[in-house]
Amino acid sequence: MGVTGNGTSGTTVAELVQRRWGDHRVGLRHEDLVLSHHQVASGAAARAALLTDLLPRGAEPHLGILLDNTAEFPLWLSAAALAGAAVAGINPTRRGAELARDITHTECRVLVTERAHLPLLDGLELPGVRVLVTDSDAYAGLLAPYEGARPDDIAALPGRPVRPGSRLLLYFTSGSTGAPKAAICTQGRLAAAGGALVGHFGLRSDGVHYICMPLFHGNAVIADWAPALFAGASVALRRRFSASCFLSDVRAYGATYFTYVGRAVQYLLATPERDDDRDHTLRLGFGTEAGAVDAERFEARFGARLVEGYGSSEGGAAIQRTPDTPRGAIGRAAPDGDLAVVDPSSGVECEAARFSGEGRLLNGDRAIGELVNRGRSPFEGYWRNAPAEAERLRGGWYWSGDLFYRDAEGFLYFAGRTDDRLRVDSENLAAALIENILARWDAAAGVAVYAVPDPVAGDQVMCALSLRAGATFDPSDFAAFLDAQPDLGTKMPPRFVRVAPRLPLTATNKIHRVALRREGFRCDDPVWWRPGTERRYRVLTAQDEAALLRAYETHDRAALLHR
Structure with missing residues (x-):
């Protein structure tokens, strides 16, 4: 937060x-x-x-x-x-x-x-x-x-x-x-x-x-x-949270301030517009991952300002928004922080981001890196998890686990998550846990779970499946399997399912997650998906893909799709 x-x-x-x-x-x-x-x-x-x-x-x-x-x-x-x-x-x-x-x-x-x-x-x-x-x-x-x-x-x-x-x-x-x-x-x-x-x-x-x-x-x-x-x-x-009850609650309580995550803002904007949308006491919302487009739409419709912020969950890094923060940026490092965007493999600071006239990031491969705090970190540790603490504080720096890029003026822009973490509707999920559940499906020979950017905020869950010899992907059977898993949390079912003849591997025979994330749902293998709130899967068509890409462009998130 x-x-x-x-x-x-x-x-x-x-x-x-x-x-x-x-x-x-x-x-x-x-x-x-x-x-x-x-x-x-x-x-x-x-x-x-x-x-x-x-x-x-x-x-x-x-x-x-x-x-x-x-x-x-x-x-x-x-x-x-x-x-x-x-x-x-x-x-x-x-x-x-x-x-x-x-x-x-x-x-x-x-x-x-x-x-x-x-x-x-x-x-x-x-x-x-x-x-x-x-x-x-x-x-x-x-x-x-x-x-x-x-x-x-x-x-x-x-x-x-x-x-x-x-x-x-x-x-x-x-x-x-x-x-x-x-x-x-x-x-x-x-x-x-x-x-x-x-x-x-x-x-x-x-x-x-x-x-x-x-x-x-x-x-x-x-x-x-x-x-x-x-x-x-x-x-x-x-x-x-209830989008349909939000304004009635605000009016009943005389609410002036609230916090949000990006998905909640999207749900609020999806409610039918009314003539009295500005008839309330609310003045300020503070949160994360709403995005510039939806923040502007929210203020235009409801008359209340949304302020985007960033702070790693553990408290080790924070970004402060100032009045001159450009559209799409989160802000600059807080006054007591020494934040840098570095290449996680070398520890070398990444180059400043360059943009096209339309605001598209031109040098993402050299500008995007992990956000680190090189100064004093208020991170107070993990309960009974010394290895995780050491990983977070390696080399004397606090490593946020989040990807950013920084412009020439020092403003920071969020670019996603490192490794295989996913953030769905503001909840952090570990891919390994979801993989362990999906691996129970009888037809699956191999499973990889990874994040693809959500068109509006955060991530969506995608999985790649390789099937056992002679098996075929039955969308109804797969959906029924998911419904029957008692430990599959409500945010865990995959939005996209890629059915691959084999999972890509690195030279050390590990699943090549970087390649899977880079391709996302724009790959040569068949992809099935659950649109909107649907629980069943259907084939992702060229028309579906085109509509998704338009949604990414509308919310200024197309640059996060790496192929």
Whole structure:
């Protein structure tokens, strides 16, 4: 998430929660529930007191939250801060053993969930994990003895004093191989991020922050909830993002600020236009991957400005947008950063980008490289993953894993992901996990999963399949197979399927992913795809390909298609 101001402040999130005690203005709204700031602080204190009694002595003070955006989510974030515990946001689109791994890897001894998500836990091995179901009578009974707790009276867990360096968030980010990594964010860094956004955007205590992005992601917590807490602004929650309900929510809550990802903006622009599209209080949206075209369309239609930002998920690099930022660029390095675009194989800085009169990148092969931070990095590490930390910080630099190019004026432009990571609807996916699932299909002899650019924002999932001798690609059978896989997350099914006689290999007999990504869906092999929201596959025709290419050109993303 793009947050300027990378450092760690001397303020803790616990202190920010304590400041709200005695503040009887509206602090939190969700559906029919309205809580004052004072009630939020009181509820957080009660949950913190319960948590300190539930967590086993000597165990890591970690709890998992498997919830939609209900009032319980920010209450437990605040409770963890008061108790000196850390929250692992658990993604409800994960399934089976991978979901269990997220919970056990982060050593959660308490898991807060709701009835709607209980089926996800059926059959999972979660030894030593206490499950709290927020919409149950048992949960209400557990909290009852702690009513009346005050946030400034909560004793931190033994041996865990609340300090700026105390862990508060363990949020998952996928890498190129293996399972997602849990990045660490301390109380000081989260408070600093909130304060930086308050200062940068002039956010005020009378504002209303609309949180429609999922709180298990850093986007919503770092860039929406934290600045609201820092400023003393009100928070309004939407259980799950809904384009059709967006404006009615904004009007009902009097929302002034929200965060987004590019796909959400696209969905909003796809809603029918109305004469009252500008009849609302919304003034600013902050997010990533909307693109210049859609940001301009959003402001023209709804009268609210969208500000694109960039910050690596782990906090190691941030880009600051300034008023003179050119169309299509993200901005320049934040004042406290020393960012460079380098060739990842040599470490040599790439040449400045050159553009045609129409704005097309002319020297992408020499200008595109990986974004690195050569200066002090606020990256705080991964939970129990020293090899991944070392890879991220190799050579004394922070390697973002993201591709960029830089113009002669120093403005940075996002160009995609390195290795085989995919970012679909703002979620980072690891190709290896999807490959392991697709390899179960009886007809498959070989599988490669990789990203192709989405015409609007982020990536789409593409796979190349080589088939067993005598097998043919049956689109209905393949779709039925995908539907039957319990651990295939909702973002994982391939949009495009390339059926190849054999997968391309490198000299070391590894799958040549670079070649596959470069060709994308414009290849000589048959390609099947799922247009729009369709669940079944059909052949990608020349007319389909032409329409897709026009969509890339409309959104200024044609340069990302490498062949």
